Amino acid sequence: MALTHQAKVLIVNDGDPSQAGLAPLLSSRGYQVDHATTGAEALELFDLAPPELMILDLGLPDMEGSEICRQVRRRFDVPIIVLSVRGHDAEKIAALDEGADDYITKPFAVADLLMRVKAALRHAHDGEGAAKGKLELPDLTIDFDHGRVTRGRHDIPIDPYEFELLAYLVRHANRVLTYRTILMANPGVHTTSHLWERIGRLRRKIEVDPFRPRYLVSEPWVGYRFVDGAW
Secondary structure (H helix, E strand, O other): OOOOOOOEEEEEOOOOHHHOOHHHHHHHOOOEEEEEOOHHHHHHHHHHOOOOEEEEEOOOOOOOHHHHHHHHHHHOOOOEEEEEEOOOHHHHHHHHHOOOOEEEEEOOOHHHHHHHHHHHHHHHHHOOOOOOOEEEOOOOEEEOOOOEEEEOOEEOOOOHHHHHHHHHHHHOOOOOEEHHHHHHHOOOOOOHHHHHHHHHHHHHHHOOOOOOOOOEEEEOOOEEEEOOOOO
């Protein structure tokens, strides 16, 4: 998928007046915008002309947001950003487990929405293949070919299971990964508490301040996101 300023975005919401400005906002930034008010209409638009990104409000009259994500992800590899109100964590997590890439809590800041749309499109364009070569970060280098992490000229001691987990998170950089998604993809991590422990150890090794992580960011009650600094 070529990333252009004219990327096509599908907004799926029930016509809530509070979100009436969403389509004009994206259009004013050069995006092509389609709009669906039901899950069924959204799936029909995917069949007619698949968008390059979908912004999905979970409050739809005809279909669970997780079901829309599941059906879209089964056939299309496009970023999905979920809109969620506070208190709907279970529904939000279900959508993320079915393939949504990110979520924004309503009410949201315009700058935050635009940043996440841009990041999702960029990441989709770059792809999520097997991590190869080196990732150069401001204070870290992750060498995927040799399973090494260095800061400056100094190696950071990291065991194979920790590196496998780190590489998985990096491969899905800037995407929210639920605990369940991470556990299913990483056989070396067995339980949620085990995952918390592994993330804690990784933070102590790669973060300058493990209590204010720059890269391994928590999504409270949901999971983790590796932030590569390219937002």
